[in-house]
Amino acid sequence: MATDSDIFDYLLRLGDSDLVLAQRLGEWVGKGPVLEEDIALANVGLDLLGQARLWLSYAGEVEARFRGRGRSEDELAFLRDGAAFRNVQLVEQPNGDYAATMARQLYFDHAHHLLLQGLARSRDERVAAIASKGVKETQYHVERSSDWVVRLGDGTEESHARMQRAIDDLWPYTGELFAADELDAVLADAAIAPDPASLRDAWQAAIAAALDEATLTLPAIGWMHGAHGRDGKHGVHTEHLGHLLAEMQFLQRAYPGAQW
Amino acid sequence: MSVEWPLWEVFIRSQHGLAHKHVGSLHAPDAEMAIRNARDVYTRRNEGVSIWVVRSADVHATSPGAKEPLFEPANDKVYRHPTFFPMPDEVKHL
Numbered sequence: 001m002a003t004d005s006d007i008f009d010y011l012l013r014l015g016d017s018d019l020v021l022a023q024r025l026g027e028w029v030g031k032g033p034v035l036e037e038d039i040a041l042a043n044v045g046l047d048l049l050g051q052a053r054l055w056l057s058y059a060g061e062v063e064a065r066f067r068g069r070g071r072s073e074d075e076l077a078f079l080r081d082g083a084a085f086r087n088v089q090l091v092e093q094p095n096g097d098y099a100a101t102m103a104r105q106l107y108f109d110h111a112h113h114l115l116l117q118g119l120a121r122s123r124d125e126r127v128a129a130i131a132s133k134g135v136k137e138t139q140y141h142v143e144r145s146s147d148w149v150v151r152l153g154d155g156t157e158e159s160h161a162r163m164q165r166a167i168d169d170l171w172p173y174t175g176e177l178f179a180a181d182e183l184d185a186v187l188a189d190a191a192i193a194p195d196p197a198s199l200r201d202a203w204q205a206a207i208a209a210a211l212d213e214a215t216l217t218l219p220a221i222g223w224m225h226g227a228h229g230r231d232g233k234h235g236v237h238t239e240h241l242g243h244l245l246a247e248m249q250f251l252q253r254a255y256p257g258a259q260w
Numbered sequence: 261m262s263v264e265w266p267l268w269e270v271f272i273r274s275q276h277g278l279a280h281k282h283v284g285s286l287h288a289p290d291a292e293m294a295i296r297n298a299r300d301v302y303t304r305r306n307e308g309v310s311i312w313v314v315r316s317a318d319v320h321a322t323s324p325g326a327k328e329p330l331f332e333p334a335n336d337k338v339y340r341h342p343t344f345f346p347m348p349d350e351v352k353h354l
Contacts, residue, residue, distance in 0.1 A: 034265070036286050040300035144296065151289075 002190035004066040007124070008059055009086065010187050012076070013233055014119075015055030016087035019077055020241070021108060022049035023248050027095055044105075044144065047137040052077070054130045078252035082241045089225055089232040090173035092241040096166065099152055099159070103166035105145035110206045111177040111199065113138040118194030127192060146210045153214025160215065167211065168219050175224025176231040178203070268294040269319060270302055271312040280312050288313075 025045030032038025056073040064070030071079075090108060095101045116138055119131035152163040178200040180188075187193040208218050230236045251258060265287040271280035283302050288294035294313040303311070322330060334340070 034287060036288065036297035036301055039304075040297060043300050043304060147293070147296070 002186050002192055004062050006183060006186050007192065008062045008066070009183055010193060011055050011059035011062060012086040013088075015052045015059060015076070016085045017091050017108075017112075017232075018048040018052035018055065020085070020087040020244065021091035021104075022046070022052060023244055024091065024093075024095055024104075025101075028101065033098055040144070041101075044141055047134075047141070051130070051134045051137070054133075058126055058130065074252065078249045082237055082245055083235045085232070085237065085241060085245070086235065087232050087237075087241075088173070088176045089238050090170065090176065092232070092238060092244060093170060093173065094240055097162060098148075099162040099166040100169070102145055102148045102152065103163070103170050105141070106149045106167075106207065106210060107170060107174050107177070109138060109141040109145045110203050110210075111174075113142045114199040114202055115194065115196070118199065122193060123191040142206075149210055149216070150214040153211070153216040163214065164216050167216055168221065171219040171221050172223060172225045176226045176233060179224075179226070179229075179231065179233075181229055181233065265289050267316040268298075268313045269316050270294075270298040271314070272298075272302055272308040273310040273312075274308055276309060280310065283307075285316060 022045045025041050025048070028041050028045075029038060032041055053073050056076045060070040060072055060076060062070070090104060093100075093104055113135065116131045116135045119127055120135055122128040122131065149163060149167075152159040154160070155163075178196045180195055180197045184193070184196055188195040211218050225238075226232065226236065232241075266289075267285055268288055268291075269285050270283050272283045273280045286294065286297050286301055288297050291313060295311055298311050298313055302308070
């Protein structure tokens with residue numbers, strides 16, 4: 001039986017991963033390698049921000065059901081500290097070069113797309129509605145990041161080497177995407193969310209196909225960050241999240257309640 | 261970027277039934293990415309239902325210098341315009 005508190009915690013995971021990655025992609029604005037790419041990447045970021053808002057707004061409504069008062073999407077985004085964030089560690093990793101940004105995006109987009117497809121069949125109607133809307137966006141994200149990884153992997157010697165390095169460097173952060181914990185089990189039992197472990201094979205097949213086309217090698221690295229539940233989903237983050245939040249939350253922290 | 265990507269002209273059809281209209285240009289390495297970039301640069305505010313892209317190098321144009329011989333002769337041929345028919349008052353929306 002999934003309680004409101006369980007659903008709230010789960011919605012934070014969904015919303016926070018979208019929010020943190022949107023913030024990372026926003027960091028590229030004005031610095032993209034070409035103008036067209038600058039705009040395209042900002043679009044993806046805005047798609048994710050839009051989804052984050054829906055998840056966090058709903059989280060606030062659910063919170064009100066068991067706590068009496070629920071926080072607004074802005075309070076959840078701007079007034080929580082790092083340890084209260086439930087995003088996966090993958091999305092808080094720095095942008096690096098374009099290969100690193102695209103590797104992070106490839107891993108996330110495929111997992112995100114599979115997850116939203118599962119959530120679109122949720123027994124919670126609101127979750128199903130938000131996910132169904134998002135799937136149309138993530139379909140495009142998947143195509144875009146796969147295309148870039150293929151272009152860079154199967155490009156010049158330099159771009160191939162950088163792409164492979166990024167794929168290898170970020171690989172150990174992908175375990176968390178599919179590591180199911182007790183909360184995942186409760187929500188899967190209640191048919192509110194798919195068991196993340198059940199998405200792994202489809203994800204790995206899609207990644208392997210993209211890397212193969214890109215003439216890149218699927219990493220053979222077995223160990224993963226965040227083992228034994230010490231991962232982003234449980235509020236354990238890498239050093240990078242604090243810096244990201246400092247920038248993202250500055251305005252609301254310095255000028256509480258500021259609006260424009 | 262050491263080698264500049266080629267330029268593409270972008271045409272967007274805003275509604276079914278209307279013609280594609282030139283909206284601008286952009287850089288892309290190939291047609292596939294030109295379409296993708298056009299989607300991101302020119303249809304962010306729900307402007308279109310269809311996109312065409314054409315390599316700018318493949319567009320052949322009239323020369324600005326040939327404007328007079330090409331277009332000026334039409335100026336004094338008023339009889340080519342359907343302006344000499346009296347319209348009955350009952351006919352609206354014409």
